[in-house]
Amino acid sequence: xxxxxxxxxxxxxxxxxxxxxxxxxxxxxxxxxxxxxxxxxxxxxxxxxxxxxxxxxxxxxxxxxxxxxxxxxxxxxxxxxxxxxxxxxxxxxxxxxxxxxxxxxxxxxxxxxxxxxxxxxxxxxxxxxxxxxxxxxxxxxxxxxxxxxxxxxxxxxxxxxxxxxxxxxxxxxxxxxxxxxxxxxxxxxxxxxxxxxxxxxxxxxxxxxxxxxxxxxxxxxxxxxxxxxxxxxxxxxxxxxxxxxxxxxxxxxxxxxxx
Amino acid sequence: xxxxxxxxxxxxxxxxxxxxxxxxxxxxxxxxxxxxxxxxxxxxxxxxxxxxxxxxxxxxxxxxxxxxxxxxxxxxxxxxxxxxxxxxxxxxxxxxxxxxxxxxxxxxxxxxxxxxxxxxxxxxxxxxxxxxxxxxxxxxxxxxxxxxxxxxxxxxxxxxxxxxxxxxxxxxxxxxxxxxxxxxxxxxxxxxxxxxxxxxxxxxxxxxxxxxxxxxxxxxxxxxxxxxxxxxxxxxxxxxxxxxxxxxxxxxxxxxxxx
Numbered sequence: 001x002x003x004x005x006x007x008x009x010x011x012x013x014x015x016x017x018x019x020x021x022x023x024x025x026x027x028x029x030x031x032x033x034x035x036x037x038x039x040x041x042x043x044x045x046x047x048x049x050x051x052x053x054x055x056x057x058x059x060x061x062x063x064x065x066x067x068x069x070x071x072x073x074x075x076x077x078x079x080x081x082x083x084x085x086x087x088x089x090x091x092x093x094x095x096x097x098x099x100x101x102x103x104x105x106x107x108x109x110x111x112x113x114x115x116x117x118x119x120x121x122x123x124x125x126x127x128x129x130x131x132x133x134x135x136x137x138x139x140x141x142x143x144x145x146x147x148x149x150x151x152x153x154x155x156x157x158x159x160x161x162x163x164x165x166x167x168x169x170x171x172x173x174x175x176x177x178x179x180x181x182x183x184x185x186x187x188x189x190x191x192x193x194x195x196x197x198x199x200x201x202x203x204x205x206x207x208x209x210x211x212x213x214x215x216x217x218x219x220x221x222x223x224x225x226x227x228x229x230x231x232x233x234x235x236x237x238x239x240x241x242x243x244x245x246x247x248x249x250x251x252x253x254x255x256x257x258x259x
Numbered sequence: 260x261x262x263x264x265x266x267x268x269x270x271x272x273x274x275x276x277x278x279x280x281x282x283x284x285x286x287x288x289x290x291x292x293x294x295x296x297x298x299x300x301x302x303x304x305x306x307x308x309x310x311x312x313x314x315x316x317x318x319x320x321x322x323x324x325x326x327x328x329x330x331x332x333x334x335x336x337x338x339x340x341x342x343x344x345x346x347x348x349x350x351x352x353x354x355x356x357x358x359x360x361x362x363x364x365x366x367x368x369x370x371x372x373x374x375x376x377x378x379x380x381x382x383x384x385x386x387x388x389x390x391x392x393x394x395x396x397x398x399x400x401x402x403x404x405x406x407x408x409x410x411x412x413x414x415x416x417x418x419x420x421x422x423x424x425x426x427x428x429x430x431x432x433x434x435x436x437x438x439x440x441x442x443x444x445x446x447x448x449x450x451x452x453x454x455x456x457x458x459x460x461x462x463x464x465x466x467x468x469x470x471x472x473x474x475x476x477x478x479x480x481x482x483x484x485x486x487x488x489x490x491x492x493x494x495x496x497x498x499x500x501x502x503x504x505x506x507x508x509x510x511x512x513x514x515x516x517x518x
């Protein structure tokens with residue numbers, strides 16, 4: 001699906017950044033790289049920073065003008081760090097990803113370009129006026145200029161995030177509820193109560209809890225374990241610890257000394 | 260607010276990545292960098308790639324162990340690219356940002372660490388078990404390993420995006436409706452109708468539109484301009500073009516030849 005998206009780097013000075021951009025693209029499933037008048041390419045620094053994205057570099061198209069890079073594109077977005085005199089539709093990276101995906105999912109899907117300017121001076125006003133939208137990465141105004149490869153990474157990341165979310169795909173490797181590890185069912189309220197009873201019994205047996213002066217110890221422990229919300233495997237571990245503790249202090253686990 | 264967030268880089272091999280991480284942090288308003296047993300630091304490559312974030316490098320704390328880096332932290336998130344045997348709560352970068360901001364906004368705000376592992380092998384299992392959450396950047400499984408500095412950039416970007424959104428701050432420099440440039444009010448339906456009438460008249464005058472065989476030209480133009488939804492300034496420009504066209508072809512703009 002991302003085959004229709006091309007990353008266009010204009011007049012890049014440092015070949016290392018071309019390599020870094022290629023790696024960032026491939027990390028997020030983008031493959032189409034177009035270089036407009038690069039100052040040094042191919043170059044060993046590009047290959048070194050690509051770090052395995054050599055195929056993206058090898059397939060990169062080198063052209064002389066931005067016009068040539070954009071000729072067949074139906075949607076063009078250009079990154080812009082600086083305030084411009086002519087107001088223009090500006091989107092943040094997440095909105096940019098949505099514009100791109102809307103276009104790709106629409107009836108008239110065609111090539112789409114994400115254009116990145118020079119390391120030191122970005123895109124010129126003329127170049128920016130060839131873009132339907134300007135993408136602004138919300139950096140700190142006091143230090144706003146991102147490295148070229150990391151700027152590519154941010155936009156490529158948002159494309160992949162938004163695309164995965166639209167497709168209902170997970171955005172992380174395991175889809176684990178943070179409250180239920182081991183993919184196990186969480187303990188029921190009844191099992192929690194049995195655990196609290198067992199815990200209280202053991203705390204009395206080890207002399208930590210004085211039933212005459214309980215000092216809100218059990219409510220505090222309930223709050224703690226309630227927050228953890230253990231699953232069944234974990235619950236068995238916790239109960240096992242209690243039972244072993246009882247064995248260690250020489251108490252029958254039969255509950256004979258239960259209050 | 261981000262002063263409580265520290266970026267912890269573990270056993271980094273390439274000082275250039277330390278510099279790149281410092282720049283990515285400063286771009287997004289993060290300043291606290293902790294280096295656990297870096298292989299080369301300080302180093303000219305770090306300074307060069309920091310590209311103005313020298314202050315972050317100068318203030319970086321170098322420690323011998325991860326334990327030392329995390330000692331006072333109340334929340335620790337560690338980046339993890341690979342599948343691990345022990346299931347663990349995994350969050351994507353956006354969820355990670357929300358965890359961090361929830362903690363910062365809560366009553367028990369304390370230092371928070373974002374931990375990044377070695378370039379070649381990431382964090383060890385022991386190191387990952389010191390983290391409450393593992394952050395997974397949703398990269399292409401076929402090419403999943405991000406450059407260290409770009410990984411820092413993605414997390415720092417999400418922190419800033421989510422923080423700006425929570426504060427109701429704009430996430431881009433201009434807040435311009437994409438349908439209304441120049442911050443002008445959009446044209447009214449009546450003004451649009453006057454424009455369409457004027458346009459039709461000129462198209463007839465220049466011989467492009469034959470009133471006997473209109474070929475759905477006006478509906479197509481209505482759809483086009485309706486999509487643009489011009490504002491008043493733009494409308495005046497469009498009307499001006501029509502008037503000038505009429506002058507150029509020697510027609511009185513009085514509407515004398517209006518059908």
